Amino acid sequence: MISYPQISIPPRSEHLWRYTPWKRIHPTKVEEMPDSDEIRFSSGENSEMDGSDEIARSFIHTISKVCKKVTLSNETLELDLRCSGHICAGELNVESTGESNLIIRVSGDAGWTGIRISGKVKDSLSVAVINDLASDGHFLRCEDWTVERDSTLEFATLSAGAFLNKSDVRVILSQKGAETRGGIASNGYGSRHDDHHFEIKHLVGHTDSSFVMHATCDDSSHSVGTGLLTICEGADGSDAGQVFRNLLLSEKSRAEAIPELEVLADDVKAAHGAASAPIDVNQIHYLASRGLSVDTATALIVEGFLMDAFRHVKSEKVVATLRTRLLVHLECLVNG
Amino acid sequence: MGDEVLSIDGLHVSVDGTEIIKGLSLTINLGEIHAIMGRNGSGKSTLANAIMGHPAYEITSGEIKFRGTPLDEMEVFERARAGMFLSFQYPSSIPGVQVGTFLRKSVSAVRGENAPSARDFRKELKGHMEALGMDKSFLGRYVNDGFSGGEKKRLEILQMLLLNPCLALLDETDSGLDIDALRVVSDGINSITPTAGSLVITHYERLLELVKPDFVHVMIDGRIVKTGNADLAGELEAKGYDWLEA
Numbered sequence: 001m002i003s004y005p006q007i008s009i010p011p012r013s014e015h016l017w018r019y020t021p022w023k024r025i026h027p028t029k030v031e032e033m034p035d036s037d038e039i040r041f042s043s044g045e046n047s048e049m050d051g052s053d054e055i056a057r058s059f060i061h062t063i064s065k066v067c068k069k070v071t072l073s074n075e076t077l078e079l080d081l082r083c084s085g086h087i088c089a090g091e092l093n094v095e096s097t098g099e100s101n102l103i104i105r106v107s108g109d110a111g112w113t114g115i116r117i118s119g120k121v122k123d124s125l126s127v128a129v130i131n132d133l134a135s136d137g138h139f140l141r142c143e144d145w146t147v148e149r150d151s152t153l154e155f156a157t158l159s160a161g162a163f164l165n166k167s168d169v170r171v172i173l174s175q176k177g178a179e180t181r182g183g184i185a186s187n188g189y190g191s192r193h194d195d196h197h198f199e200i201k202h203l204v205g206h207t208d209s210s211f212v213m214h215a216t217c218d219d220s221s222h223s224v225g226t227g228l229l230t231i232c233e234g235a236d237g238s239d240a241g242q243v244f245r246n247l248l249l250s251e252k253s254r255a256e257a258i259p260e261l262e263v264l265a266d267d268v269k270a271a272h273g274a275a276s277a278p279i280d281v282n283q284i285h286y287l288a289s290r291g292l293s294v295d296t297a298t299a300l301i302v303e304g305f306l307m308d309a310f311r312h313v314k315s316e317k318v319v320a321t322l323r324t325r326l327l328v329h330l331e332c333l334v335n336g
Numbered sequence: 337m338g339d340e341v342l343s344i345d346g347l348h349v350s351v352d353g354t355e356i357i358k359g360l361s362l363t364i365n366l367g368e369i370h371a372i373m374g375r376n377g378s379g380k381s382t383l384a385n386a387i388m389g390h391p392a393y394e395i396t397s398g399e400i401k402f403r404g405t406p407l408d409e410m411e412v413f414e415r416a417r418a419g420m421f422l423s424f425q426y427p428s429s430i431p432g433v434q435v436g437t438f439l440r441k442s443v444s445a446v447r448g449e450n451a452p453s454a455r456d457f458r459k460e461l462k463g464h465m466e467a468l469g470m471d472k473s474f475l476g477r478y479v480n481d482g483f484s485g486g487e488k489k490r491l492e493i494l495q496m497l498l499l500n501p502c503l504a505l506l507d508e509t510d511s512g513l514d515i516d517a518l519r520v521v522s523d524g525i526n527s528i529t530p531t532a533g534s535l536v537i538t539h540y541e542r543l544l545e546l547v548k549p550d551f552v553h554v555m556i557d558g559r560i561v562k563t564g565n566a567d568l569a570g571e572l573e574a575k576g577y578d579w580l581e582a
Binding site (some may be wrong): 065090145280281283285286287288289290291292293295296297300301303304305306307 | 388391392415427430432433438461478
């Protein structure tokens, strides 16, 4: 395995780096290995994680001074990750059995935050990642999940904090009966740049995946959603879908949505789609006809649109937490 | 004229530059039920949408007054807060917004200072839902998202009962309803009649057997061409509309 300085800088022609090149998300100059502060984890045992050949993972791994591990078994864990200092980084290992929930809240005023998460799922795990970082920070997040036989990973991301965001989440459905479903809700405001890449690999047959990203784009914000669904050779009987939807709330906001499919098996169901549009005037009219002002109606539609990204998440605990955090965030945006 | 809730005088309405309503006048007083019948495309829904202020419907001439106030001076939400209600033919879905949250916000907005406490609201809501045969699981679902036709219409009537309007516009509220659901919805409409004026748009006599109209108007090509009592609905059912065009 080669270490960070030896990995060549990925070109912008690569799907993953088109809209947020490595140079832009790196905290200093790309050839530098800056010193970092530790992310403070509210719980977890000390652990270690392997390096990676992928540039972002390798970089976070190299500068991180902390790696924690949480092991879940039929439980709910709320894990706070506090990030402070100029540059802050850390790694997290997750192992889960039984029916578990993991709610990860990333907060703090670090200038740059890098997080790498790696997890194995046996049975059923519902994971929420809430990006609650200060609005002027930069955030790089990499996740790798492996879902085992007859197991389910539910994932949900509420992306509301930090000014420049790049996340790269990869899920491998490694054995028969493995399933993953969930979504990302991204709230764009100011000149926030929020880039999410999501890869799901169906390694074997009879595996299911369903992914949705909903982004609201206001002011001059920029949302990016790229996806890659791979159904490997011989993975017949797989069912996969990914959808990107963007709600454009201002003329200056931008949204990119690029789903990609790579199907190497014959007998599969695979679908993808993308749509960007302003708020439906009929929705506004309907709510206004029930006494809500246009501003209140718009706020309610935005809130609903973001929450709708989690419609396939079955864990009530996770959905309730996401709803609460979203409401607090939207309230704070209005009231300052 | 103290009982007059809606007066329409010489109304012309266009959609995308095409005139749909071509000179329509109508007055509705408190406690009256008016039914409008007519073929598809005759302008019935356009009339309801224009009264409620949908931005796609342009009033090119004429005037609509609600309790003496010209509606062009009122925003849509102000019309609702003043006591106007439209039960939509095709209510919009609002994904991600739970019915319970939406109803609470709507009742708070319309009733203002007189909005019930959370406890009283729940009690009131429960009573209306039971009367309409709605399960409480409805409240956790997203507004009109994945609802059947009948469920949508029940939710419209539930809103009407909660908002207790003094003018109810009901645009084909009976479409897609089975006989039992039609009876439930009709009971809802009848329950507000003593304190409201109603305009019921329908294609079928069967609703008007349960909601007895004081007046039946026939609309053809954007105009009211005939007005009669409840018997006119039966006559239309038997004879169709051709005889009115001659």
